[in-house]
Amino acid sequence: MIKTRFGQYNGDSWEETCQLFLKKKYHLQDYQEMVAHSQGDLGIEGFTRTGLVFQCYCPDEEYESKKLYELQRDKITTDLGKLSKNKKELIKYFGDVKIKKWIFLTPVLRNKELISHCQQKAIEFKKKFEMKDLLDDEFDVLVQDEGFFVEEMLYVKAVLEEKIDVNVATPTVEEVIDWKQCEAESVQILFRKISKLFKGNSNAELYTNKYVDIIIRNFIKGQNVFDELRDNHPALLEKLVRIKSGIESHIEQELLLTTLQPKEFIQGIQSKYKSALESEAFGRMISYVLQEDVIKEAEADWLVRCPLDFVEGV
Incomplete structure (x- = not known):
């Protein structure tokens, strides 16, 4: 489990939380969850009709910053690779929608180099001619942690019947x-x-x-x-x-x-x-x-x- 200021997560609970966040935050953009099927999740957890694509990731245990960065970096690389591998399948779901932003959702961000890695991957994928029919000309790769969904936290906690707590030390x-x-x-x-x-x-x-x-x-x-x-x-x-x-x-x-x-x-x-x-x-x-x-x-x-x-x- 990874402990954050909002709660504790493993891979499954983080994915469940993300889906609730996304459905609440992006319902006006027609957010659509991509339910995993026999062929996997195709490298995304969901998307909006405005061109936002999301992938969730949370390791099942706490890691020091360097190890966590390496796991997050490798996960980004692997799942972005699935865009190429599953391009034809994804287009069936997206229709005319092109991906403007591929957003990596993770509970905590502890190394700014992950942002640099996302930027490098965005540049790399925009250069791929074979991806032009799937990716927008301004395609970008971003990483977001739970802090991007503060407004939705009360809703999520209520749905999951989790109680909000604040870890503040007693004054000395x-x-x-x-x-x-x-x-x-x-x-x-x-x-x-x-x-x-x-x-x-x-x-x-x-x-x-x-x-x-x-x-x-x-x-x-x-x-x-x-x-x-x-x-x-x-x-x-x-x-x-x-x-x-x-x-x-x-x-x-x-x-x-x-x-x-x-x-x-x-x-x-x-x-x-x-x-x-x-x-x-x-x-x-x-x-x-x-x-x-x-x-x-x-x-x-x-x-x-x-x-x-x-x-x-x-």
């Missing part, structure tokens, strides 16, 4: 200290608010200090999680932000009317956020860990920015 003690030094005013606000959670407790000062650090850690991690989602799952992030904003817009009113103690109110807000996520089917879309990170980020963010405060005496 040093990172928490640095944040406190840079955001002194916010730290004072947090101490004022969180002290109310432990009012009357014999260890109030100790618990307040610990919980302030927890909130700051959750805030830092949450922001890093959102950065990852912004880069890799923008559609998912947009939906999460919409739900968070909807809950936030009512917090101030609920605080004025609540009879709950601060600690109970926070637990209630967390529960409401979790229910909102589940009502939007996020429980099936994102991992438990990611869901918890998102909920904790909201609590921390509201405490830092002040939508979440507690009336004296409550």
